[in-house]
Amino acid sequence: MRRWLLQVSAVLAAAALVLAACGGSASDGGSGSGQQGGGQTGDLKRIVVGLQAEPVTLDPHQVTDYNSNRAAQGIFDRLVEFKDESTELEPGLAERWDVSDDGLVYRFYLRQGVTFHDGTPFNAEAVKFSIERQIDPNHPYHDTGEFAYAEFTFGKVREVRVVDEYTVEIELVEPYAPFLAHMAMHSASIVSPAAVEKYGRDFSKNPVGTGPFKFVRWEPGVEVVLEKNEEYWDGAPRVDQVIYRPIIEDQARLTEFEAGALDFIVNIPPDEVARLKASDQYTVLEQPGMHVWYLVFNVTKEPFNKKEVRQAVNYAINKRAIVEELLQNTGVLATGPLPPVVWGYTDDVTQYDYNPDKARELLAQAGYPDGFTVDFWVPESGSGMQQPRAMAAAIQADLRQVGIEMNIQTFEWGTYLDKVLGPVEELPEVFEMSWIGDNGDPDNFLYILLSGDQWPPNGFNMGYYKNEQVDELLRQAQRINDQAERQRLYEEALRLLVEDAPWAWIDHETQIVAMKKSIQGFKLHPTGVFRFENVDVVNN
Amino acid sequence: MRQAGPDLDGERRSGPGVWQRLKRDRWAVASLFVLLAVGVIAVIGPFIAPHDPLETNLSMRLKPPGTPGHLLGTDELGRDVLSRLLHGTRLSVGIGFLAVLMAMAAGVTLGLAAGYYGGFFDALAMRGIDVLMAFPYVLLAIAIIAALGPGLTNAMLAIAIAGIPYYARITRSAVLSVREQEYIEAQRALGSTNRRIVLRHVLPNALAPIIVAATLDVGWMITAAAGMSFLGLGAQPPTPEWGVMLSDGRQFIRVAPHLTLMPGLAIFIVVLALNLLGDGLRDALDPRLKDS
Numbered sequence: 001m002r003r004w005l006l007q008v009s010a011v012l013a014a015a016a017l018v019l020a021a022c023g024g025s026a027s028d029g030g031s032g033s034g035q036q037g038g039g040q041t042g043d044l045k046r047i048v049v050g051l052q053a054e055p056v057t058l059d060p061h062q063v064t065d066y067n068s069n070r071a072a073q074g075i076f077d078r079l080v081e082f083k084d085e086s087t088e089l090e091p092g093l094a095e096r097w098d099v100s101d102d103g104l105v106y107r108f109y110l111r112q113g114v115t116f117h118d119g120t121p122f123n124a125e126a127v128k129f130s131i132e133r134q135i136d137p138n139h140p141y142h143d144t145g146e147f148a149y150a151e152f153t154f155g156k157v158r159e160v161r162v163v164d165e166y167t168v169e170i171e172l173v174e175p176y177a178p179f180l181a182h183m184a185m186h187s188a189s190i191v192s193p194a195a196v197e198k199y200g201r202d203f204s205k206n207p208v209g210t211g212p213f214k215f216v217r218w219e220p221g222v223e224v225v226l227e228k229n230e231e232y233w234d235g236a237p238r239v240d241q242v243i244y245r246p247i248i249e250d251q252a253r254l255t256e257f258e259a260g261a262l263d264f265i266v267n268i269p270p271d272e273v274a275r276l277k278a279s280d281q282y283t284v285l286e287q288p289g290m291h292v293w294y295l296v297f298n299v300t301k302e303p304f305n306k307k308e309v310r311q312a313v314n315y316a317i318n319k320r321a322i323v324e325e326l327l328q329n330t331g332v333l334a335t336g337p338l339p340p341v342v343w344g345y346t347d348d349v350t351q352y353d354y355n356p357d358k359a360r361e362l363l364a365q366a367g368y369p370d371g372f373t374v375d376f377w378v379p380e381s382g383s384g385m386q387q388p389r390a391m392a393a394a395i396q397a398d399l400r401q402v403g404i405e406m407n408i409q410t411f412e413w414g415t416y417l418d419k420v421l422g423p424v425e426e427l428p429e430v431f432e433m434s435w436i437g438d439n440g441d442p443d444n445f446l447y448i449l450l451s452g453d454q455w456p457p458n459g460f461n462m463g464y465y466k467n468e469q470v471d472e473l474l475r476q477a478q479r480i481n482d483q484a485e486r487q488r489l490y491e492e493a494l495r496l497l498v499e500d501a502p503w504a505w506i507d508h509e510t511q512i513v514a515m516k517k518s519i520q521g522f523k524l525h526p527t528g529v530f531r532f533e534n535v536d537v538v539n540n
Numbered sequence: 541m542r543q544a545g546p547d548l549d550g551e552r553r554s555g556p557g558v559w560q561r562l563k564r565d566r567w568a569v570a571s572l573f574v575l576l577a578v579g580v581i582a583v584i585g586p587f588i589a590p591h592d593p594l595e596t597n598l599s600m601r602l603k604p605p606g607t608p609g610h611l612l613g614t615d616e617l618g619r620d621v622l623s624r625l626l627h628g629t630r631l632s633v634g635i636g637f638l639a640v641l642m643a644m645a646a647g648v649t650l651g652l653a654a655g656y657y658g659g660f661f662d663a664l665a666m667r668g669i670d671v672l673m674a675f676p677y678v679l680l681a682i683a684i685i686a687a688l689g690p691g692l693t694n695a696m697l698a699i700a701i702a703g704i705p706y707y708a709r710i711t712r713s714a715v716l717s718v719r720e721q722e723y724i725e726a727q728r729a730l731g732s733t734n735r736r737i738v739l740r741h742v743l744p745n746a747l748a749p750i751i752v753a754a755t756l757d758v759g760w761m762i763t764a765a766a767g768m769s770f771l772g773l774g775a776q777p778p779t780p781e782w783g784v785m786l787s788d789g790r791q792f793i794r795v796a797p798h799l800t801l802m803p804g805l806a807i808f809i810v811v812l813a814l815n816l817l818g819d820g821l822r823d824a825l826d827p828r829l830k831d832s
Contacts, residue, residue, distance in 0.1 A: 251791060271794075318598070321599070322598070390617060390791075396778060400594075409690055
């Protein structure tokens with residue numbers, strides 16, 4: 001019996017060695033349903049997309065994460081849409097619109113003859129329903145979901161009025177410059193009222209919109225299947241099916257892609273990008289992202305209630321080494337909280353170039369000549385988090401050089417989000433976070449993330465930072481429509497924020513996707529959604 | 541039939557015999573040497589490591605084994621893999637042994653008491669053990685860690701608790717057969733206290749299966765602790781624990797397979813040696829089991 005055990009062990013060891021050595025070329029088999037991957041199967045044109053995680057919901061009003069947003073995007077339209085590759089706006093379900101002189105009333109003229117996938121007509125009532133469902137607690141269908149984005153998107157809405165079948169008016173409580181951009185966000189998607197009435201809370205699993213793709217089925221843990229909407233008002237898509245499959249492990253996703261089971265993947269490990277680019281089988285697309293990766297300082301607690309300490313950490317981290325070596329330039333170095341691709345950006349701010357001596361000096365000034373020890377929370381993974389563990393370890397090593405000891409605690413992503421949005425008393429001194437812009441407006445970074453009005457649960461200012469001067473500038477910038485003036489206000493706010501260092505910002509991740517060469521016409525969008533309506537699959 | 545028969549100190553005389561039999565098993569002896577070497581490394585590893593296991597150097601990251609100055613290469617932060625493995629030996633192996641000791645202490649006490657006294661206490665203890673056993677150990681460990689927070693000590697505690705039923709059951713069944721022996725009856729007749737009977741006579745004679753179980757279990761505990769760390773529930777970065785190294789390395793399995801291979805091999809070798817030794821010990825301690 002022992003000999004038998006030994007032989008088995010030897011065989012297993014050899015197998016393990018071989019497997020590891022050839023870099024896991026075998027498919028892991030556990031993910032996906034084992035079907036042969038996409039491309040053209042018979043006459044069917046199909047794109048199988050590998051997502052980072054399972055969508056949480058397909059109800060666009062309830063979406064808060066990247067993966068749900070990507071899967072739900074094609075099912076719906078909005079009144080206004082972002083143009084390809086930019087956050088400039090163009091007509092969507094509204095053919096045109098005008099704004100009253102006082103900036104309070106937006107009147108949208110709707111496209112006629114559009115129907116939802118369930119055959120019911122799209123009209124002004126549907127628009128009113130889609131907005132009021134989220135913001136009116138007395139709306140009969142308000143209890144069909146939790147609408148985390150409602151306050152941000154429609155917080156300034158006083159009333160939605162149906163003028164006639166194809167005209168709708170939205171009145172605001174005060175002028176609010178980013179409002180039109182909000183109308184292009186996922187939370188402003190127009191849903192079929194009949195379907196919400198029919199499915200209730202299960203609408204999130206049976207989404208019905210007017211978009212270029214129709215929902216077919218969702219097998220949790222396996223895939224979300226969409227098929228083309230032949231009656232789409234802007235012309236039917238050329239692809240017959242789009243399938244989204246969640247594959248959590250980056251390496252497993254890459255392996256499935258190279259084995260041919262996936263046609264399109266996200267979040268390629270930085271050290272693998274060069275190899276994919278060199279291959280003639282794949283197209284690798286990159287675009288500077290509306291993203292920022294940062295450490296949140298809990299300013300309610302010592303020692304990060306002191307500006308000098310926050311600045312010291314910014315000086316002590318070798319951010320350039322992290323971006324160039326660890327991330328292999330899959331991001332650009334951050335000089336502040338706002339990415340350079342969003343207007344309002346300026347690099348005329350305090351520069352925190354790597355300087356451990358300066359950091360030690362600042363720590364001594366703040367009364368910590370011998371440094372200190374803090375708890376540091378880190379997620380295992382997460383959309384926009386890049387390489388959370390490795391980056392944490394690199395930061396930890398840098399800070400040890402100036403006397404700051406960080407006790408890393410890692411959590412699974414879902415648990416992590418619950419914890420960092422939980423009670424402030426339970427927060428550690430510092431933790432990792434990232435943000436991906438929703439609409440290209442600086443308000444969507446600076447106000448929601450750093451204004452004193454946006455402490456959780458209102459917004460995502462998770463370090464409970466508050467600076468009266470900054471708050472006033474950000475509120476002012478919301479109320480005026482003149483972009484040059486808004487630019488000036490945001491630049492001013494940025495200068496104050498960077499000097500005050502409420503975070504240690506590291507980088508802005510570049511959006512990178514890889515796809516088979518057969519997929520043609522795909523363009524990345526700054527908001528990170530995938531638009532397959534103008535994409536074709538051409539096999540040679 | 542236990543060879544010692546009614547001998548009151550039977551286990552002592554069986555000692556040399558055990559060693560004679562174990563010596564004949566080449567694999568067990570080889571494993572013993574491997575484990576001795578591992579033990580030595582656990583003690584002196586940190587002193588012979590060529591580098592600080594936490595020292596990062598991003599310009600020297602993901603170097604393959606054989607790189608000058610880095611015999612086993614470097615990891616994703618440019619840390620020396622050999623130094624991390626050497627430092628990790630004490631942690632990863634030590635956790636396995638400690639967890640077994642803890643589980644054994646609790647489990648054996650419980651099993652002894654339940655088996656010897658029987659009756660209501662036995663029923664109560666064994667139903668408690670049944671409840672513990674009904675939980676998959678990972679689930680139990682996750683629940684414990686959710687309450688205590690992640691960390692090496694808590695992970696060790698979690699797997700130790702999960703291991704208690706194993707020892708309680710083995711001990712109890714051994715005790716059940718021992719307590720009916722004539723020499724126990726003789727002790728009772730002589731007026732020995734329960735405590736004396738249990739500690740001096742029942743336990744020593746029930747020890748053989750417990751030792752075998754523990755030897756085999758250390759390997760299991762090492763794997764479980766590494767598994768906890770792999771899942772992010774145990775040791776936290778940058779601790780050079782083998783499970784953490786495996787977990788961090790898997791993201792680089794294509795460009796730097798040595799990051800998973802090296803800690804994987806380390807765990808493999810230690811656990812295999814423990815299992816072979818455990819096998820050998822079992823045969824040596826209880827020849828009747830040899831062909832079963």
